[in-house]
Amino acid sequence: MALDETRAISGTFGEVWREGNQMTQASEMQAKVKVHKADIKVSGDRWIGKKVVALEGTGSLKGFKVTSEMLQMHDPVAKNEKGYVKTELISKLDDPEAYGCERIRLKNVIFDEIPLVGWKVGEIVEEEWPFTFKGYELLDPIVES
Template identity: 45%
Template sequence: MAQGPGLDPSRVILGTFGQAYIDGEWQTNINHLDAVVAIDKRELNLVGHNWVQFKIGAKRGTGTMSGYKVTSKMIQRDFSKFDILSKLDDPEAFGHETIRLIRCMPDQVQLANWTAGEEVTEETPFTFEDYELLDPIDGP
């Protein structure tokens, strides 16, 4: 049986083309960024239903950014809030995706983490209070 055309591998987005901006400044040292939103699902046991029903409660945004240490800006920023702009712009993709993470706050600030002869990396876990999908990738 013949199958359809399937996925065009050239359209798969590579993280190589990701960019992170903190308050508008491109973070060329960042090579990893993840952000997720989780919801507090409230279980409801309603009469007339033998299935548990769910209501969406509060949302919680968490993430981590990491990369090479090149400045002391994260230490200087301390625990003040900032926005992160995440942009994926693979030239072979169907478009680019830009997401703004709003009012990010570090969970911890890394003061030191080094080993002789190795590149110094920096990892910052954070929470955020909202997000906005600015440029979605819609496809063909």
């Protein structure tokens, strides 16, 4: 069966949701899970086996500076009350020509950096928020129909 090119998903229809609200300023998001393995050497075997010992979730969220929402969310950090803010993010990819919508929930998201100032005369201000997460859930998978 040949690929139907019209079904290739465009990032144009990507959305990010936090605390039930769409983050309309988001322009790019990525998240991945790194699998950490330990070598297992067995007597009488030249092959080195692998054992999964840990999982690590990392990602980043990029977007246009429209409001101070993200900075205000981290206000307790500035006041040294908690040291971090934990939240959940939902990525939604819903190209109308695709086989369906994909939604993935990232759990226990903690942002790694808090950008305070970053602008240049004549340029649109964009921000990047790198983060780590612990756990995810595929809410809506895309399946060929």
